[in-house]
Amino acid sequence: MATDRPWVMRTYAGHSSAAESNALFRRNLAKGQTGLSVAFDLPTQTGYDPDHPLAKGEVGKVGVPVAHLGDVRALFDQIPLAQMNTSMTINAPAMWMLALYQVAAQEQGALPDELMGTTQNDIVKEYLSRGTYAFPPDASLRLTTDLIAYTVSHMPKWNPINICSYHLQEAGATPVQELAFAMSTAIAVLDRVRDSGQVPAERFGDVVQRISFFVNAGVRFIEEMCKMRAFVELWDSITLERYGVTDARARRLRYGVQVNSLGLTEAQPENNVQRIVLEMLGVTLSKNARARAVQLPAWNEALGLPRPWDQQWSLRMQQVLAFESDLLEYDDIFDGSVVVGEKVAALVSGAQEEIDRVQAMGGAVAAVESGYLKQALVASHAERRQRIESGEQIVVGVNKFENTEPSPLTADLDTAIQTVDPAAEAAALSSLSAWRAGRDSAAVERALAQLRDVAKGNENLMFPTLECARAGVTTGEWSAVLREIFGEYRAPTGVSGSVGASGAEAIAAVRAKVTATSADLGGRLRLLVGKPGLDGHSNGAEQVAVRARDVGFEVIYQGIRLTPSEIVAAAVAEDVHCVGLSILSGSHMELVPQVVAGLREAGLTDVPVVVGGIVPDADAKSLLAAGVAAIYTPKHYDLTTMMSDVVDVIRRANNLTA
Numbered sequence: 001m002a003t004d005r006p007w008v009m010r011t012y013a014g015h016s017s018a019a020e021s022n023a024l025f026r027r028n029l030a031k032g033q034t035g036l037s038v039a040f041d042l043p044t045q046t047g048y049d050p051d052h053p054l055a056k057g058e059v060g061k062v063g064v065p066v067a068h069l070g071d072v073r074a075l076f077d078q079i080p081l082a083q084m085n086t087s088m089t090i091n092a093p094a095m096w097m098l099a100l101y102q103v104a105a106q107e108q109g110a111l112p113d114e115l116m117g118t119t120q121n122d123i124v125k126e127y128l129s130r131g132t133y134a135f136p137p138d139a140s141l142r143l144t145t146d147l148i149a150y151t152v153s154h155m156p157k158w159n160p161i162n163i164c165s166y167h168l169q170e171a172g173a174t175p176v177q178e179l180a181f182a183m184s185t186a187i188a189v190l191d192r193v194r195d196s197g198q199v200p201a202e203r204f205g206d207v208v209q210r211i212s213f214f215v216n217a218g219v220r221f222i223e224e225m226c227k228m229r230a231f232v233e234l235w236d237s238i239t240l241e242r243y244g245v246t247d248a249r250a251r252r253l254r255y256g257v258q259v260n261s262l263g264l265t266e267a268q269p270e271n272n273v274q275r276i277v278l279e280m281l282g283v284t285l286s287k288n289a290r291a292r293a294v295q296l297p298a299w300n301e302a303l304g305l306p307r308p309w310d311q312q313w314s315l316r317m318q319q320v321l322a323f324e325s326d327l328l329e330y331d332d333i334f335d336g337s338v339v340v341g342e343k344v345a346a347l348v349s350g351a352q353e354e355i356d357r358v359q360a361m362g363g364a365v366a367a368v369e370s371g372y373l374k375q376a377l378v379a380s381h382a383e384r385r386q387r388i389e390s391g392e393q394i395v396v397g398v399n400k401f402e403n404t405e406p407s408p409l410t411a412d413l414d415t416a417i418q419t420v421d422p423a424a425e426a427a428a429l430s431s432l433s434a435w436r437a438g439r440d441s442a443a444v445e446r447a448l449a450q451l452r453d454v455a456k457g458n459e460n461l462m463f464p465t466l467e468c469a470r471a472g473v474t475t476g477e478w479s480a481v482l483r484e485i486f487g488e489y490r491a492p493t494g495v496s497g498s499v500g501a502s503g504a505e506a507i508a509a510v511r512a513k514v515t516a517t518s519a520d521l522g523g524r525l526r527l528l529v530g531k532p533g534l535d536g537h538s539n540g541a542e543q544v545a546v547r548a549r550d551v552g553f554e555v556i557y558q559g560i561r562l563t564p565s566e567i568v569a570a571a572v573a574e575d576v577h578c579v580g581l582s583i584l585s586g587s588h589m590e591l592v593p594q595v596v597a598g599l600r601e602a603g604l605t606d607v608p609v610v611v612g613g614i615v616p617d618a619d620a621k622s623l624l625a626a627g628v629a630a631i632y633t634p635k636h637y638d639l640t641t642m643m644s645d646v647v648d649v650i651r652r653a654n655n656l657t658a
Contacts, residue, residue, distance in 0.1 A: 047479025057590025131536020172381020
């Protein structure tokens, strides 16, 4: 019996250093992984070198630091790039990373037209969810457009962009919003490429054919499967009717998937295994809407950084489905299903209505700048949290079936996750210094001058970017020139007030506590919600800010990417009663003590600091010993109860009776 080829199997990997990550890549490939998915650290993702002040504490934490061509050489050492399919989760500096990759591959003897893989390069969703943007929307779209135009002509096997609905779902998007906002982004990108004049009209089908998507799959796997069939219909319709692409093969939806991490739980984390399997089924069961590439999270991602063994477990889930089951032996098993047909039609209809609304606003970029898209996601996420808090949406082990036997998987939490050697940052700084000392400074200055000149005009930026890569320019230097020309940007936070939280009785009780404490302290309670460092995953901070306002706090939330000193300055200027820090990047041990120390130096000894994020138990104990008043992790899902606790923290800090 003839069978389909399995999808490309990846694990999202990278940490500490290029050499450490290379060793991990080669081990994973030896285990049967068929493609690479590179995780970059936050300084790299936001265009900073390891020695930039904002990079402090973030180097090598959530991915591999890449500051120059030497790092890329080490990252892919002994990996033949002409035969490899490499996905790079990189957005603002996507052009830069592809230039480094191409130059490193050419040094191996590979030709650009041999290279296969993907640069994520979807900047719109960075303004909405992940926060690793660097430049304003218009300039960012220019970089995206130039990269697409370059690859169509010079790297025809490369996917220059992943339109990402994955992060939209992580930020709270419903299936309809996920479909609509992703398609609106695709329309904005394709319109910009078409209007740039860089690709002849007769080759526009080549552009469409190289556009790929990166999607999310939640645990409601039937709805998720229907969502993917709706994606197929919408993409086919848009590319035919709006762009006139008549080749049906060019209109095929091509997508990779990372299944949902938002729903993974810290409580009873062994349940995450079956969640991941169900989510994988949502993007593999339907042949006509099957993913081209799949990467699965690990069971312990809500606890910290997965170890190689945890990643292997997730890879084996894919391999069992592909090679032991009979999934790949049949045509689409849902064709003709009345239930599936009706669900898909409803999703398509709802998404088209939302797409039309966004287009009426002027398109995806205008809807980002106005704050509409972000506000919609914050509201949807708040509604999801409210369903969980009320028990309407069951999460096993969290709000139902909470009794549990001790788990052998978490018996020793200190060894249940991967830890990054603190020496990795010092090693990156030393490597960067040596790289700068060993290069031709005159060649670097010439390359940067050329980049600056082209950025001021309308020529394709990929060509001077390649010259920068060859000359030894660093990630931070390349980005600094573009920041100089394009400027920087702070995206709307979407936190504009109450979205109508459920649980009115509990909220009223906390509101009464806030009112009483405000009276005791002679002014309305003020909570500063801060995102120190480069962690752009702001969903939790936004939900805390919204709920704090619901219960009566005055909330100061300035968005992402703040230094500890900026947070302390805001606390002083706003005369706040509490500082809440949200960190998901693993940099809490470096950044939080800096805020605590800064507040003490400023004389704010009665302003407690509370911390939220993925904080292992050992780190939590250290932070509490260092003066942090309270720590909240994913198991603290009830935000109203959390707000009540924060009021108690403030009362204790001010020597008020309970």
